[in-house]
Ligand SMILES: *[C@@H]1O[C@H](CO)[C@@H](O)[C@H](O)[C@H]1NC(C)=O
Ligand SMILES: *[C@@H]1O[C@H](CO)[C@@H](O)[C@H](O)[C@H]1NC(C)=O
C-alpha cells in the first residue's frame with residue numbers, strides 16, 4: 248500500500264518535471280532570479296502594490312534590470328564612464344518617469360535681466376561649495392513636479408549661507424503654493440521656472456522650511472502665517488551658451504540650471520561622469536537642478552530626488568566641447584542675490 252503510493256507520487260513528480268520542461272528552463276531560472284532581486288528592491292524601497300499592479304511593475308523592472316546589466320557590461324569593457332543602478336525609479340518606464348518628474352519648462356524669455364558675462368578671470372581648477380558649508384542637504388521633491396522650486400531654493404539657501412546666515416533651510420512649498428499664476432508663470436506641482444522663485448523671494452521674501460514644510464501637493468498659499476522670512480535682492484542671468492561664463496559664475500555661486508533629464512540613463516543614474524547623448528536645445532530642457540561645483544572633467548550637480556538617486560543625490564555632468572553643455576546645462580543658468588542689509592518683509 249505504502250509502496251504503491253510512493254510509486255504514484257514518483258510518477259506524478261516525473262510527469263510534472265516533464266511538463267515544466269516544456270517551458271524554457273534558462274528563462275524561468277532568470278525570471279526567478281530577477282523576481283528575487285525585485286522583491287528585495289521592493290523591501291528596500293518600501294514599494295507595495297496590488298497583485299495586478301505588481302505584475303505590471305515587475306515587467307518594467309525586468310526590462311530596466313536587463314538594461315542595467317547590459318550597460319554594466321559596457322562599463323566593465325571600459326566603454327562607459329557612468330554606472331546605472333536599481334534606484335527608487337527602477338520600476339518606472341521612461342514615459343511614466345518623464346510624465347511624473349520632468350516638469351521644468353524654459354520659457355523663451357529674453358535675457359533682459361542683469362547678465363553675468365565671461366570676463367576671462369582666473370578661477371580655481373576645482374570648486375565644491377559643500378566644502379564651504381554653504382550647501383544644504385539633498386531633498387526629495389516626491390511625485391510633485393516641483394523641481395523648479397527645489398532648484399531655486401537650493402540656490403537661495405547657498406546665497407543666504409554665503410551672506411552669513413548659516414544652516415538655514417528655506418521653503419520649497421511656499422514657492423509651490425505662492426509663486427504661481429497670475430503674478431508668476433509657475434504652476435506649482437505642474438511645473439515652473441526657477442527665476443519665478445527668485446523673483447518671488449525678492450518681492451515677498453521666503454519662509455524657513457520648518458515654518459512652511461514640504462507637502463508635495465498644491466495648496467493654498469499660506470505665506471502670511473509664517474514669521475521667519477528671508478529677503479533676497481533679485482537674480483542674475485549667466486550668459487547663455489558659454490562654458491567660460493558658466494564656470495566663472497560657478498566658482499562663486501550655486502547656479503540654477505535647466506537640463507534635459509529625459510531617458511533611462513538619467514533615470515537610473517548611479518555614479519560616475521554622465522555623458523549620455525542628450526538633446527541640449529532650449530525646448531528640450533525639462534528639469535531644474537543646481538550646480539554647486541566643478542572639476543576639470545565635470546560639473547557637480549545637486550538634484551532633488553533624495554539621497555538614494557545618483558551619488559548621494561548628486562550627478563556629475565561631463566564637461567563637453569559643446570556650447571549647449573551636457574544635456575543643455577549651459578542654456579538657462581541663473582543665480583539669486585542676497586543682501587543681508589535688506590529689511591524683512593512683514594505681512595499685514
Ligand atoms: C529537459 O530538456 C532538456 C533539453 O532541453 C533535456 O536535456 C532534459 O533531459 C529534459 N529533462 C527532462 C526531465 O525531461
Ligand atoms: C531560452 O532562453 C534563453 C535566454 O533567454 C535563450 O537564449 C534561448 O534561445 C531560449 N531557448 C529556447 C529553446 O527558447
Ligand SMILES: *[C@@H]1O[C@H](CO)[C@@H](O)[C@H](O)[C@H]1NC(C)=O
Pocket residue numbers: 507508509510524525526527530531532533
Ligand atoms: C532629450 O534628449 C533625448 C536624446 O537626444 C531626446 O530623445 C529627447 O527628446 C530630449 N528631451 C526632450 C524633452 O526634448
